[in-house]
Amino acid sequence: MAHIRRVIACGFLAAGATWFSTEAVASTCSAANYLSGTYGLLVGGNSLANNAPGGKYLAGALAFDSTSCTIYGANITGGNNGASTTQTVTGTYALNTDGTVTIFLYPADQSPAQVYIVGVSMTNWEAVGIETDGSAAATIDLTPQVWLRQPSPIYTNGSLVGRFAVVCNGLASYKNDLNYVYFNGQGKLAGRNPYDYDGSIGDLPYNGSYSVASDGTISGVLFANYSEYTFHGVIDAKGAEVKYIYNRAGFGNIVSCHGQK
Numbered sequence: 717m718a719h720i721r722r723v724i725a726c727g728f729l730a731a732g733a734t735w736f737s738t739e740a741v742a743s744t745c746s747a748a749n750y751l752s753g754t755y756g757l758l759v760g761g762n763s764l765a766n767n768a769p770g771g772k773y774l775a776g777a778l779a780f781d782s783t784s785c786t787i788y789g790a791n792i793t794g795g796n797n798g799a800s801t802t803q804t805v806t807g808t809y810a811l812n813t814d815g816t817v818t819i820f821l822y823p824a825d826q827s828p829a830q831v832y833i834v835g836v837s838m839t840n841w842e843a844v845g846i847e848t849d850g851s852a853a854a855t856i857d858l859t860p861q862v863w864l865r866q867p868s869p870i871y872t873n874g875s876l877v878g879r880f881a882v883v884c885n886g887l888a889s890y891k892n893d894l895n896y897v898y899f900n901g902q903g904k905l906a907g908r909n910p911y912d913y914d915g916s917i918g919d920l921p922y923n924g925s926y927s928v929a930s931d932g933t934i935s936g937v938l939f940a941n942y943s944e945y946t947f948h949g950v951i952d953a954k955g956a957e958v959k960y961i962y963n964r965a966g967f968g969n970i971v972s973c974h975g976q977k
Contacts, residue, residue, distance in 0.1 A: 745785035746811040752782035756952030758959035760972030761854025772852035773961040773969040791933040793948035859952040871932040877901030882975030
């Protein structure tokens with residue numbers, strides 16, 4: 717098990733990932749050696765605003781500037797209570813005395829800040845944690861897109877290719893899915909959806925299309941029986957992982973998904 721510096725945030729990160737540099741950075745940023753570079757972001761959980769039944773979901777690419785402890789994301793999709801927009805997000809982050817890192821995110825259309833506390837793995841630099849601002853009972857997952865402190869490549873549809881095992885959770889709707897998805901690298905996908913929806917078990921095939929933006933964010937739509945579903949997310953871990961959230965027409969965001977090749 718990878719050593720994880722955390723007190724509040726809980727999670728399990730597999731040891732053995734070796735593609736990230738551990739070279740120290742001279743910086744006034746207190747968390748410079750914890751979070752640096754561009755990360756795939758996934759947030760999922762229950763909304764607590766006015767006891768609303770809708771969920772809290774976010775996905776996209778966040779850049780952590782280790783010289784200033786600032787954060788920027790141009791294409792972050794999601795929202796609270798079923799709302800779904802794609803917007804710019806800024807933020808800051810700081811190291812806590814117990815080794816955790818506090819993250820403040822400021823979506824363009826929202827105030828006050830969303831606040832998260834995460835623990836960072838010292839072997840693969842993935843960060844996991846929880847939202848602590850009282851607006852949602854949500855978890856956060858951050859995975860580097862490439863090597864620590866190395867620039868991200870220019871992504872294309874060919875950057876998302878191969879067969880992924882994808883687990884989707886919708887805490888507000890009691891929905892859990894295991895998807896096997898094949899992305900062909902040319903904008904087409906095919907998959908199977910073994911699911912458990914409120915105790916009802918099923919298994920349906922599906923097809924769809926997707927596109928990849930230059931920053932590694934992705935968007936797509938499903939066909940036929942699933943035509944009411946669209947998704948937005950991000951590629952990370954050098955193309956070995958994908959994160960996204962599903963939006964269902966008329967319902968808003970319903971599940972957050974994390975897949976591995």
